[in-house]
Every structure is written in C-alpha cells, then in structure tokens.
Amino acid sequence: MIFTRIFLFLSCCLSLSHFSASAQEPDNKISIIPEPVELARTEGYFILPDEITIRVTLSDELQNTVALLKEKIVTTAGTRVTIASKDDQAAIVLQINPSEDITLGKEGYRLHVNPKQIVIRANQPAGLFYGVQTLLQLFPKEIEGKKIVKTNKWRIPSVNIADYPRFAWRGLMFDVSRHFFTKEEVKKYIDNMVKYKYNLLHLHLTDDEGWRIQIKSLPRLTEVGAWRVNKTGYFGSFSHPQPGEPKDYGGFYTQEDIKEIIRYASDRFVNILPEIDVPGHSLAAIASYPELSCTPGVEKYSVRAGEPIMDWSRGAPPIALIDNTLCPANEKVYEFLDKVITEVAALFPFEYIHMGGDEAPHNFWQKNPAIQALMQKEGLKTMEQVQGYFTRRVEAIVQSKGKKFIGWDEILEGAPSKSTAVMSWRGVEGGIKAAGLGHEVVISPSTYAYLDYMQGDIAIEPKNYASLRLSKAYQFDPGEGIADIRFIKGGQGNLWTEQIYNMRHAEYMTWPRAMAIAESVWSPAGKKNWTNFYTKVENHFKRLDLAEVKYAPSMYDPVFLPSTGSDNTLRVELSTEIPGLDVHYTFDNSFPDKFYPKYTAPLVVPKDAVTLKVITYRDGKPIGRMITAQIADLKARIKKK
Structure with a gap:
C-alpha cells in the first residue's frame, strides 16, 4: 500500500514536470531566420x-x-x-x-x-x-x-x-542620399542586418538630392552638393525652391566617418559597397560643378529638394526637365570622375565600386553639338551607345584603381565588357540576360526586393508608386531562370529613401521584408516554406519589440480588391495574407470590433457609403490595424486597371 502511494506520488510529480515543460514550449519555439540547412x-x-x-x-x-x-x-x-x-x-x-x-x-x-x-x-x-x-x-x-x-x-x-549560405552576396542597399542618415544610424542598420546573416551593405552615396561623401580634391561636392532646401510631404511633388530659401537640410560623411563605418562593418563581417551614381542622378554634382553638364550656364543648378525634374509619361528613359546628367563628350567629366574614384577606391577595401548607370535621360544629349561630334568621331549611332561609351571609359578608370566595376542593368544597353558586373533591378530579366552574356550578376529586382514599396494597403501605408507584400518578397529566388548559376553572385534588397525621412521609418520599411530576402539568399530553396516563415516572423516581432526596432505589421492587414458588379455596383473582396484571421467591417463610419459583421463573402458597397472601415482579429483579439478606405479611392483603383 505504501509502495503504491509512493509510485502514484512520483508518477504525479513526473507528469506535472512534463506538463510544466510542455506549457513552456511555445516560449522556446525554434524560430531561426534565415532557415538553417x-x-x-x-x-x-x-x-x-x-x-x-x-x-x-x-x-x-x-x-x-x-x-x-x-x-x-x-x-x-x-x-x-x-x-x-x-x-x-x-x-x-x-x-x-x-x-x-x-x-x-x-x-x-x-x-x-x-x-x-x-x-x-x-x-x-x-x-x-x-x-x-x-x-x-x-x-x-x-x-x-x-x-x-x-x-x-x-x-x-x-x-x-x-x-551555410546559398549565395556569397547577401546585401541590403541603404539610400543615404535622398535623405541623410548619420554614421551612428548606419551602424544601427548594420547591427540589425547581421542578425539575419547579411554580409554586404550597399551605400547609395550620391544622387540628385545630395552628395554624401567627402572628396578632398573636390570640396564643393560637400560644401554645395550635400545641402538643399528642407521640405516635408510627398517627395516628388514639392514646390520648386525659391531664391533665398535656406539650404539647411543634408550632411555628409567625412573620410574619417567612412573609415569608422567600414571598421564597424568589418568587425561584423560586412563589406561596404560604395555607389557613385552616374551619368544620370548627378544633379548634386552638377550644382557643385556646373561645367560637368552638357548645358552649363543655361540655368542655375541647385540640389533637388524633391520637386519634379523628370517626365515619366513616356516610360524609360525619362524626359529630363532639367539636365541632371554628366556630359559624356566633356573631358572634364572624366578628370572629375578620376579624382572621385581615386579617393573612393583608397577608402573602401571592397573589390567593387558601383557606378550607377540607371535612368539616365538622353534628351539634353540629343541636342548637344559636342555629343553629335563625339558620335561622329566614335561611330556611335544611338544615345544608348553614347552611354555605353561613357560606361566603358568609367570602367577603365575604376579598373585602373584596382577595383571592379558594377552598375545597374541599363548598362547592358551599351554592350559593356564582360569584366563589368551587373545589378539587375528591372525585374529578373536583366540578370538572366547578363548571366547569359557571361557577366557576374547580383539579382535585386524591384518585383521582389524594393523595400521602399508599400507593404500594405495604400489606405494606411505612406503612398508610393508600387506595392510589395511580405509574401511576395518571400517568393524572391536569385537563381530563378538562370541557366548557369555560377554567374549569380547573390541578391539584395534595396531601400530607396525618397519617402523615408527618419531612421524609425527606415526600420519600418525594412523589417520584416528583409527577413524574407535574407532567407531567399541564405537558405536552400527547398527549405523555404511560407507557413513556417510567417510563424517565425511573428516570434521575431516580439524580439524586435524588446530591441526597440520598428517593423511593419502589414501581414495582419487585409488586402482590398474592388471591382464593379454586373449591376454597376461597387464590390470589394477582402483577403488576408496569412490564414486564421477574421475581418470585421463597417460602412457606417464607426469603428468596427469583433461585434461587427465578419467578412464572409465579397461586399456590396451601399450606394451612399463614404468609407469602409476594417480590422482583423485572431482568436477574439484585435491583431491588425484599423484601416479606413475611402469609397472614392476604391472606385478610383478600378479605373486605373
């Protein structure tokens, strides 16, 4: 009898112990991003x-x-x-x-x-x-x-x-030109990216909106080119700066700052890829040295503050409203770039220098006599060939400094030498073409890896010209469609910062989509699983909360799909990026909660309704954000299709 009681007591203790361990199991769920081999x-x-x-x-x-x-x-x-x-x-x-x-x-x-x-x-x-x-x-x-x-x-x-990693090149691009971020903020960005095994930070250092790196032999680049009129709102639609407005926004990295960032990154096994974007995107350089333009003296140049400077109505390349390009027919341009590249090459130990090459407008070149003379002299037939001539000359300068040249995929239009590496951003097609021609390639497509795109519905996200949901970013595969994978160095995500004014928002736009890209460039393709991934992301949200890093909870928000019914009524279909969520809604301008109607079928919008408010719940608790969609905006989305 005593033995039986002891046995039952011990059995009970063991059961309680097992129950306790099992109860704590969710706290110890293995959620490693990127997924190990x-x-x-x-x-x-x-x-x-x-x-x-x-x-x-x-x-x-x-x-x-x-x-x-x-x-x-x-x-x-x-x-x-x-x-x-x-x-x-x-x-x-x-x-x-x-x-x-x-x-x-x-x-x-x-x-x-x-x-x-x-x-x-x-x-x-x-x-x-x-x-x-x-x-x-x-x-x-x-x-x-x-x-x-x-x-x-x-x-x-x-x-x-x-x-071990699938690809050697696992990068994030941080645009510090459109909006300036301090060296301490760049370090913080590095701290967060290495948690997910990124090993390359691509710094976009120059553009129309600011020149961010000290070049000692060309001091006006930072005295003039690093500063602009400060404006807030939707970048790209700002009013033109007026004479007398203070140019008090900006900043730049001294060469000592750059060395400090490089040391910091190196300690964390991160390479820094510098980008000097030419011949387009060069207004900050031209504002500093107007003689570099094909149209010097025509107007007073200034660093762009966010006002419209391009007409994209006819697609790419754009029509420039102001000449923001370096002049390929001007020898002073190559002397200028030799000075820039000399100092950049001496600062950065990484083997590549990125020289841009994207979105260069040609309309000012077309009417320039010096360009016409160059074309006749060199036997060039098109503006693409003119840019190809420019690219090859810049490539020779880069190589003379002991570095390798890499540029955006537009450079393929100028038939560059095979030693040129290509970063494919206009989808994956440029990467497939470049690899087929024997170029080394980094896949960085806007379709999967542009972190400046909206990640949720336009009704709640800061507006941009395109969207990229987390589930879409997770579909990124740098090896997809490539016949010879040996030419693919890897992939990266790009954070352009026209609409990103501060570090907290930079974090919001980066995470969690950069987790998806990290798993795409590190983990074996066969190990990727969307259900497993988003459950891991949810656990990493808790970690980011404790680390005080901002992130986007957009995967909890519904997706809106408006359409017109056969009776000309407005219909709205709602879906969710992850399963298990209930969507509650209202058309009466009040704020829905779990006691409001639950979405079960496409909604027919009442004739005079002004707003559709929605919120997602899981297990009876709110998990998504309250979203107010204007009915007029939903109708406009249909017209755009």
Missing part, C-alpha cells in the same frame, strides 16, 4: 547558469563576436561571463576547425546544444559569428532587451545545426 531538435535544454565560461582562442577577427555574445548574456540575463582559452568544462565553446570542414565553406558553422554544453565550430571567424547569431535566436526573446530579466526561462533548446 539542417536542424534537428534533440532532447532537453541548456539552462543558463549564474556563472558561465566561454572557451575561445581569441584573435582580432573574433574579438567582436565574443564581446557581442558576452554583452548580450550579461545585459539581459545578469550572468557572469568569463573568457578563457583553455577550460575543458566551459559551457560555451567557440572553435575554429583545425582541419577544414569542406561542407561549411567560409561562412558556414555547426552548432550543437545539449543540456551540458554549447559548441559552435566553423572554418573561419565569419562562420563563428553567424553561429552566434543563430545561438542568440535560440535564446528566449528577452536576450534582445536592454535590461536584466530574472526568470527561470533562460534556457536554450538542445539542437544539432549544420548551416
């Missing part, structure tokens, strides 16, 4: 103790990796951390493989967690860095906070992970 969950958890030793043979390349891991643990868990080069009992081990693990390559790693120890092995320091990023994602979400959290939940699930 191989991941196996094993039994148990590693429980973070009050004191811990990290065993590692420190080198200059590993200093930051170890410091990052230590700081995270100390700051949030309050655990005392010791670094040692020899300690057989160390709870965390970071180890460079004594002999190469061929599977892993330069950036891969193996991560093993069991209840007694955490071990990360890699061939190179970069691999250990990415292994640490994965380990931090295995920690409870509180690891992303900024204060000590005393909890019994500091545990890491036991796993075996083998991981």
Whole structure:
C-alpha cells in the first residue's frame, strides 16, 4: 500500500514536470531566420547558469563576436561571463576547425546544444559569428532587451545545426542620399542586418538630392552638393525652391566617418559597397560643378529638394526637365570622375565600386553639338551607345584603381565588357540576360526586393508608386531562370529613401521584408516554406519589440480588391495574407470590433457609403490595424486597371 502511494506520488510529480515543460514550449519555439540547412531538435535544454565560461582562442577577427555574445548574456540575463582559452568544462565553446570542414565553406558553422554544453565550430571567424547569431535566436526573446530579466526561462533548446549560405552576396542597399542618415544610424542598420546573416551593405552615396561623401580634391561636392532646401510631404511633388530659401537640410560623411563605418562593418563581417551614381542622378554634382553638364550656364543648378525634374509619361528613359546628367563628350567629366574614384577606391577595401548607370535621360544629349561630334568621331549611332561609351571609359578608370566595376542593368544597353558586373533591378530579366552574356550578376529586382514599396494597403501605408507584400518578397529566388548559376553572385534588397525621412521609418520599411530576402539568399530553396516563415516572423516581432526596432505589421492587414458588379455596383473582396484571421467591417463610419459583421463573402458597397472601415482579429483579439478606405479611392483603383 505504501509502495503504491509512493509510485502514484512520483508518477504525479513526473507528469506535472512534463506538463510544466510542455506549457513552456511555445516560449522556446525554434524560430531561426534565415532557415538553417539542417536542424534537428534533440532532447532537453541548456539552462543558463549564474556563472558561465566561454572557451575561445581569441584573435582580432573574433574579438567582436565574443564581446557581442558576452554583452548580450550579461545585459539581459545578469550572468557572469568569463573568457578563457583553455577550460575543458566551459559551457560555451567557440572553435575554429583545425582541419577544414569542406561542407561549411567560409561562412558556414555547426552548432550543437545539449543540456551540458554549447559548441559552435566553423572554418573561419565569419562562420563563428553567424553561429552566434543563430545561438542568440535560440535564446528566449528577452536576450534582445536592454535590461536584466530574472526568470527561470533562460534556457536554450538542445539542437544539432549544420548551416551555410546559398549565395556569397547577401546585401541590403541603404539610400543615404535622398535623405541623410548619420554614421551612428548606419551602424544601427548594420547591427540589425547581421542578425539575419547579411554580409554586404550597399551605400547609395550620391544622387540628385545630395552628395554624401567627402572628396578632398573636390570640396564643393560637400560644401554645395550635400545641402538643399528642407521640405516635408510627398517627395516628388514639392514646390520648386525659391531664391533665398535656406539650404539647411543634408550632411555628409567625412573620410574619417567612412573609415569608422567600414571598421564597424568589418568587425561584423560586412563589406561596404560604395555607389557613385552616374551619368544620370548627378544633379548634386552638377550644382557643385556646373561645367560637368552638357548645358552649363543655361540655368542655375541647385540640389533637388524633391520637386519634379523628370517626365515619366513616356516610360524609360525619362524626359529630363532639367539636365541632371554628366556630359559624356566633356573631358572634364572624366578628370572629375578620376579624382572621385581615386579617393573612393583608397577608402573602401571592397573589390567593387558601383557606378550607377540607371535612368539616365538622353534628351539634353540629343541636342548637344559636342555629343553629335563625339558620335561622329566614335561611330556611335544611338544615345544608348553614347552611354555605353561613357560606361566603358568609367570602367577603365575604376579598373585602373584596382577595383571592379558594377552598375545597374541599363548598362547592358551599351554592350559593356564582360569584366563589368551587373545589378539587375528591372525585374529578373536583366540578370538572366547578363548571366547569359557571361557577366557576374547580383539579382535585386524591384518585383521582389524594393523595400521602399508599400507593404500594405495604400489606405494606411505612406503612398508610393508600387506595392510589395511580405509574401511576395518571400517568393524572391536569385537563381530563378538562370541557366548557369555560377554567374549569380547573390541578391539584395534595396531601400530607396525618397519617402523615408527618419531612421524609425527606415526600420519600418525594412523589417520584416528583409527577413524574407535574407532567407531567399541564405537558405536552400527547398527549405523555404511560407507557413513556417510567417510563424517565425511573428516570434521575431516580439524580439524586435524588446530591441526597440520598428517593423511593419502589414501581414495582419487585409488586402482590398474592388471591382464593379454586373449591376454597376461597387464590390470589394477582402483577403488576408496569412490564414486564421477574421475581418470585421463597417460602412457606417464607426469603428468596427469583433461585434461587427465578419467578412464572409465579397461586399456590396451601399450606394451612399463614404468609407469602409476594417480590422482583423485572431482568436477574439484585435491583431491588425484599423484601416479606413475611402469609397472614392476604391472606385478610383478600378479605373486605373
């Protein structure tokens, strides 16, 4: 009888223990972005103790990796951390493989967690860095906070992970020209991107709206070209600056700033790709040195503040309302670019320099006598060939500085040499063509990877000329349609900042879509799964909250599809990007909640209704944002089709 009671008591304790562990399981859901190549969950958890030793043979390349891991643990868990080069009992081990693990390559790693120890092995320091990023994602979400959290939940699930990237080039482009971001903000952007194993930051440093890098031999580029009249509203529709308006918006990076950013990025295994966008997008340079234009002295040039300067009604290339191009027939232009590229090449260790080449209008070239003389001299028949002549001369300058030339896919129209690399942005077609011609290619299509596009409905998002939902971004595949994948260096997302005025909004536009792109360039194509991905994103939202990083919750908002019924009534179909959401709506201008009608079939809009308000719920709780769509706007969407 006593034995039976003891057995029942022990059985009850074991059951309670199992129930407790199971109840905590959601807090320890494995949500690694990007998805690893191989991941196996094993039994148990590693429980973070009050004191811990990290065993590692420190080198200059590993200093930051170890410091990052230590700081995270100390700051949030309050655990005392010791670094040692020899300690057989160390709870965390970071180890460079004594002999190469061929599977892993330069950036891969193996991560093993069991209840007694955490071990990360890699061939190179970069691999250990990415292994640490994965380990931090295995920690409870509180690891992303900024204060000590005393909890019994500091545990890491036991796993075996083998991981390495699909592509070597995994980039984000940050446009710091249209709106200026400080070096500290650029560093913060780097901090966030490396969490998702990005290894390249493409800085768009020059454009019509500002020249952002100090060139010591050409001081007017930053004295004049870095500053403009400050305006707020919808960029591209601003009034023209008037004489006397202060040019007090802008800024630039000194060469010391650039060196500091490069060091910071290098410590995190990120390369910096500089872009000097020519021959178009050059108004800031021309405002500084008007003699570089094909039409000097015709008008007083100034850095664009956001007023209209292009007519896009006929498509690309646009018709310039003001000449914003460098003149291919002017030898001073090549002397200018030689000075710029000389200083840029000396600053940036990365092997490539991006020289733009996109959206260059040709209408001012067409009526220029010097251009006509150049065409006759060089046997050029078209304006595309004129731009090709310009590209080849700039390429020669870049190569003379020991660098490789890369440009946007328009440069293909000028038949560049095979040594030129191509960044395909106008869909994937340019990349397919370039690879077929033997060029190295980075796939960066607007269709999947333009982070300045609206990510939810226009009724709630800051207006832009196109949309890119998270689910669409997740369909990005840099290898799609490429016959010879060897020419594809990788892919990247691009954040253009015409409509992005501050860092919080830059974060909002980047995340979570950059998570989708990260998984597209790191993870094997066969490992991608939309359902698995968006559930991971939801867990990462909690981490971003604690890290105080802004993000877009647009995946919870409904998609509007208006149409006209056979009886000429306005109909609106609503759908959701992720399943399991209920949409509640109203036409009576009040704010719907879960007690209002639930969407079950396409809505017929009442004749005199002015607004359609919607909100999404999940499990009886609001999860989406309250969205007010104007009926007039919904009707206008139909007319545009």
